[in-house]
Amino acid sequence: MNKVIFLSSIIAMSILFTLTSDYTFAHPHSGQIMVNEHSHDSQSEIVPLSGMIGLEKTTLYFHTPENNSLPWGFVEGKIANHVEGFPVVIQIFKDGDAVHFAQTSVDQNGNYEYKFRVMYSQNSETINIFDGDYTVKIFKVVYLNDFI
Numbered sequence: 761m762n763k764v765i766f767l768s769s770i771i772a773m774s775i776l777f778t779l780t781s782d783y784t785f786a787h788p789h790s791g792q793i794m795v796n797e798h799s800h801d802s803q804s805e806i807v808p809l810s811g812m813i814g815l816e817k818t819t820l821y822f823h824t825p826e827n828n829s830l831p832w833g834f835v836e837g838k839i840a841n842h843v844e845g846f847p848v849v850i851q852i853f854k855d856g857d858a859v860h861f862a863q864t865s866v867d868q869n870g871n872y873e874y875k876f877r878v879m880y881s882q883n884s885e886t887i888n889i890f891d892g893d894y895t896v897k898i899f900k901v902v903y904l905n906d907f908i
Contacts, residue, residue: 808904813843816902822852822894824878831880833890836873839866839900846901848872853895866900 802820809815822833835850844866852860864874878890 806902806904809901812904813901814904816900818898818900820896820898822890822896824888824890824892824894826891828879828888828891831878833876833878834873835862835864835876835896835898837871837898839870839872839902841903841905842866842870843901843903848874849899850874851897851899852890853897854892859890859894 802818804816804818806814806816816839818837822835824833837848839848847863847865850860850862850864851858860876862874862876864872866872879886879888881887
């Protein structure tokens with residue numbers, strides 16, 4: 761009986777996961793996505809860790825324009841098939857060199873957000889912490905769709 765309930769739960773979760781969309785963004789903004797020549801298109805791959813879960817690596821690009829006036833950048837998204845108890849790990853690279861690492865938790869709905877300083881002002885001087893083009897790698901532990 762417990763096996764039937766377990767399998768029914770897995771099937772129901774799989775259907776729910778296919779109906780929920782994933783998305784990921786990395787960008788400086790004040791609440792809305794900036795519109796300019798860069799793209800929010802991402803590339804993802806999954807490496808199985810077991811028969812049920814895998815590590816999903818998403819690579820995307822982050823651009824801070826030269827005339828940026830927004831102090832914060834965000835890496836945010838929604839994971840349709842997140843495995844509870846595993847944080848999202850974020851790595852930011854410029855010209856192949858690591859410049860920032862972080863991790864953030866995932867809420868019950870699969871949403872995550874990491875906010876970081878892009879620039880700050882001190883004594884009437886503005887300092888750009890991030891300026892130009894970056895590669896962002898996001899690692900998430902997810903349920904595999906074909907583990908049944």
